[in-house]
Amino acid sequence: MILNTELEYKGNMFPSKIISYKKNLDTLSFTAENNVVLQVTVQRDSILRFRYSTTGVFDKDFSYAITKYASRGYNFLEVTEDVDKYIITTSKITCHIAKLDMRTAIYDVKDNTLICEDELGFHWEESYELGGDIVKMSKTAQEGESYYGLGDKPVDNNLKGKRFENWVTDSYAYGKNTDPIYKAIPFYTGLHHKKSYGIFFDNTFRTFFDFCNERRNITSFWAQGGEMNYYFIYGPQMTDVVSYYTDLTGKPHELPALWTLGYHQCKWSYYPEAKVKEITGKFRELQIPCDAIYLDIDYMEGFRCFTWSKEYFPDPKRMVKELADDGFKTIVIIDPGIKIDKEYSVFQEGMDKDYFCKRADGPYMKGKVWPGECYFPDFTNPEVREWWSDLFKELVEDIGVKGVWNDMNEPAVMDVPGKTFPNDVRHDYDGNRCSHRKAHNVYGMQMARATYQGLKKFAYPKRPFVITRAAYSGTQRYTSSWTGDNVASWEHLTIANIQAQRMCMSGFSFIGSDIGGFAEQPNGELYARWIQLGIFHPFCRTHSSGDHGDQEPWAFGTNITNIVRKFIEIRYQLLPYLYTAFWRYANEGVPILKSLVLFDQTDTHTHYRNDEFICGEKILACPITEPNAKGRRMYFPVGNWYSMWNDELFEGGQELWVEADLDSMPIFIKEGAIIPKYPIQQYVGEKPIDELVLDVYYKEGEETSQVFEDAQDGYDYIKGRYSLRDFKLVGKESSVIIQQFKSGKYITPYETLKIKFHGLPFKISKIQIDNEDVLFEDVKLNGDNTIIVSKEFTELHIVA
Ligand code: MIG
Numbered sequence: 001m002i003l004n005t006e007l008e009y010k011g012n013m014f015p016s017k018i019i020s021y022k023k024n025l026d027t028l029s030f031t032a033e034n035n036v037v038l039q040v041t042v043q044r045d046s047i048l049r050f051r052y053s054t055t056g057v058f059d060k061d062f063s064y065a066i067t068k069y070a071s072r073g074y075n076f077l078e079v080t081e082d083v084d085k086y087i088i089t090t091s092k093i094t095c096h097i098a099k100l101d102m103r104t105a106i107y108d109v110k111d112n113t114l115i116c117e118d119e120l121g122f123h124w125e126e127s128y129e130l131g132g133d134i135v136k137m138s139k140t141a142q143e144g145e146s147y148y149g150l151g152d153k154p155v156d157n158n159l160k161g162k163r164f165e166n167w168v169t170d171s172y173a174y175g176k177n178t179d180p181i182y183k184a185i186p187f188y189t190g191l192h193h194k195k196s197y198g199i200f201f202d203n204t205f206r207t208f209f210d211f212c213n214e215r216r217n218i219t220s221f222w223a224q225g226g227e228m229n230y231y232f233i234y235g236p237q238m239t240d241v242v243s244y245y246t247d248l249t250g251k252p253h254e255l256p257a258l259w260t261l262g263y264h265q266c267k268w269s270y271y272p273e274a275k276v277k278e279i280t281g282k283f284r285e286l287q288i289p290c291d292a293i294y295l296d297i298d299y300m301e302g303f304r305c306f307t308w309s310k311e312y313f314p315d316p317k318r319m320v321k322e323l324a325d326d327g328f329k330t331i332v333i334i335d336p337g338i339k340i341d342k343e344y345s346v347f348q349e350g351m352d353k354d355y356f357c358k359r360a361d362g363p364y365m366k367g368k369v370w371p372g373e374c375y376f377p378d379f380t381n382p383e384v385r386e387w388w389s390d391l392f393k394e395l396v397e398d399i400g401v402k403g404v405w406n407d408m409n410e411p412a413v414m415d416v417p418g419k420t421f422p423n424d425v426r427h428d429y430d431g432n433r434c435s436h437r438k439a440h441n442v443y444g445m446q447m448a449r450a451t452y453q454g455l456k457k458f459a460y461p462k463r464p465f466v467i468t469r470a471a472y473s474g475t476q477r478y479t480s481s482w483t484g485d486n487v488a489s490w491e492h493l494t495i496a497n498i499q500a501q502r503m504c505m506s507g508f509s510f511i512g513s514d515i516g517g518f519a520e521q522p523n524g525e526l527y528a529r530w531i532q533l534g535i536f537h538p539f540c541r542t543h544s545s546g547d548h549g550d551q552e553p554w555a556f557g558t559n560i561t562n563i564v565r566k567f568i569e570i571r572y573q574l575l576p577y578l579y580t581a582f583w584r585y586a587n588e589g590v591p592i593l594k595s596l597v598l599f600d601q602t603d604t605h606t607h608y609r610n611d612e613f614i615c616g617e618k619i620l621a622c623p624i625t626e627p628n629a630k631g632r633r634m635y636f637p638v639g640n641w642y643s644m645w646n647d648e649l650f651e652g653g654q655e656l657w658v659e660a661d662l663d664s665m666p667i668f669i670k671e672g673a674i675i676p677k678y679p680i681q682q683y684v685g686e687k688p689i690d691e692l693v694l695d696v697y698y699k700e701g702e703e704t705s706q707v708f709e710d711a712q713d714g715y716d717y718i719k720g721r722y723s724l725r726d727f728k729l730v731g732k733e734s735s736v737i738i739q740q741f742k743s744g745k746y747i748t749p750y751e752t753l754k755i756k757f758h759g760l761p762f763k764i765s766k767i768q769i770d771n772e773d774v775l776f777e778d779v780k781l782n783g784d785n786t787i788i789v790s791k792e793f794t795e796l797h798i799v800a
Pocket of ligand 1: 296
């Protein structure tokens with residue numbers, strides 16, 4: 001293990017005095033006497049990229065993380081100098097670079113607050129054995145600073161006081177604080193004095209982050225090779241930091257098909273066909289909505305990818321079609337290990353084309369996984385990715401599989417020390433040949449990317465769906481993900497909640513956990529509580545290892561079945577709400593789940609909260625994470641919140657006790673919100689949507705809400721065939737006005753909106769729609785506060 005940045009450590013080298021400066025368009029280069037070069041690129045007014053070379057020469061600039069669609073360009077740029085520093089100014093920030101030693105300090109341009117400052121700054125150690133440098137950076141922590149992000153770390157939201165490592169690792173039954181686990185997302189946000197910034201260290205080697213752990217006031221990060229290459233991203237709003245980072249590393253390339261936001265059922269494994277049918281049949285019989293059914297490794301012939309077991313699945317095409325007729329989309333697992341078997345065509349092709357990874361001195365990288373001894377495609381080679389993507393033709397185009405689940409892509413190998421490839425394995429790295437030390441953290445990402453390319457090609461004109469276990473920054477462009485092999489315990493319910501929030505604030509919102517736990521078995525109570533949390537996660541799937549018993553919604557008795565059904569039904573009703581949140585994520589990089597600190601960073605109470613979160617823009621949820629609970633204490637952030645169950649109003653800015661028996665959960669709606677709902681369906685597309693429900697929560701004041709809809713699959717929305725409703729609500733003591741601004745060319749199948757008012761402080765006596773008086777009796781529906789109006793209205797006025 002490499003030591004951190006202690007000054008006393010004699011191997012450290014530092015930049016010396018700056019002797020020259022050059023500007024080339026948006027890139028400024030500073031050269032020191034000892035040949036260290038610092039390149040600062042102004043990506044945007046609020047984003048600076050810092051790149052250091054210790055020799056005066058930079059390697060070819062290449063990144064798997066940064067998307068070519070990233071926004072670029074600034075409104076203002078000026079470089080000046082005084083006696084001891086260079087000063088870079090944009091419309092958002094000022095950056096000082098010390099002439100003496102290249103140390104940097106960044107300020108908010110408006111009020112000169114110090115945002116982020118080098119302590120030792122850049123320093124390095126030569127890596128004698130392997131070549132290259134061990135590159136390091138240390139920064140001074142500001143007073144009261146908190147830290148967030150870093151992907152899937154199973155620890156409390158606030159990272160302060162801890163040290164982490166990024167090296168994607170198969171982590172069966174990991175626990176709280178296990179590090180590293182499946183993902184490497186070297187991006188964090190800092191928050192102090194109500195201002196937030198982010199650091200993205202785009203280095204795929206094993207990286208380390210220390211947040212005031214080794215030294216109380218110092219935050220540092222370093223890597224076992226590669227370049228010191230990081231992006232500084234200024235907010236000051238944390239939500240902006242996250243969306244700028246997401247813009248830089250990529251938003252999902254397309255919206256997910258709506259059904260992918262439905263409920264998914266999985267187990268290791270459902271087989272043979274009769275068992276699969278029994279499970280799907282039971283969902284329909286018990287009327288528990290479900291959209292997807294999974295086949296884990298046992299569907300294959302001897303675990304050979306792209307084959308089917310003749311014994312268990314004699315006619316997959318027929319089965320997949322029958323499932324589809326019943327509303328189930330079939331999703332199959334595909335692992336990276338290809339069985340060494342000269343009778344197996346995928347293996348033979350891989351050999352003929354020389355696509356498998358090799359060790360330093362030439363032999364193949366051989367490792368044991370489920371099929372036995374395997375070779376592994378080098379997914380960092382674009383030609384291999386192309387080949388891999390074509391392998392999906394039969395599965396997707398012919399058999400009709402709707403999604404592919406990539407597992408074991410860390411890569412996980414069973415019989416070698418370290419449970420992954422040895423460091424000397426060679427990779428193409430898109431023409432920048434390197435060892436596994438550099439390619440390890442992106443191997444799974446590139447596999448998921450190749451799988452995505454295949455699905456995209458063969459599912460077209462439908463949208464692709466991929467799930468991956470391993471990921472590096474940017475993987476969110478191609479695929480969804482789950483949090484790996486968790487455990488059926490109450491502690492893991494808490495961990496799942498934090499991991500989903502953390503992934504969302506790390507730019508990766510399409511995330512969920514194995515509901516109920518993968519290892520061991522939940523009791524009915526734990527399963528029900530986990531479903532309650534799971535319905536708010538973008539990816540909502542029950543999965544279990546199967547060797548501990550059944551984990552379907554009906555496996556725990558009628559009472560639990562009824563609770564589970566009730567919550568899955570709520571998810572199906574909320575589909576247009578979730579879809580709108582996803583659209584905002586895919587369009588603007590807005591995280592789907594927001595930890596309270598993201599919702600209100602100015603309230604210091606939020607800085608250490610873990611359990612409460614906002615789903616979308618308007619729903620505050622907080623899972624019950626203890627057995628035998630009748631309720632819990634939870635923190636309400638700023639604003640007023642209605643209980644979803646009974647419209648009771650709670651005032652924010654305080655911790656309060658809320659009731660939540662096993663058939664309930666703390667769910668609150670922000671006042672002023674307009675929440676869209678669909679009728680309950682057993683699967684997406686079961687029924688035409690003949691009416692959109694809008695739940696309107698009264699507020700004295702203003703609030704805006706959005707509803708995004710489209711054909712629920714396909715690419716027409718890109719050509720403008722979507723329907724966006726922008727609502728503005730203005731509530732007064734004795735009236736409410738709702739304005740609707742419509743855009744997009746998609747014609748929704750329903751004609752009317754069913755508007756339900758909640759929390760109205762008055763009795764409706766008069767209604768005006770688009771300036772015409774309407775008799776309340778003509779539009780009202782059962783109960784005083786529900787009305788039905790044309791979907792095209794532009795202004796609705798209700799008066800006491
Ligand atoms: O070595 O395919 O995380 O979801 O069910 C275990 C079997 C391999 C690990 C995955 C899990 C999956 C299981 N896999």
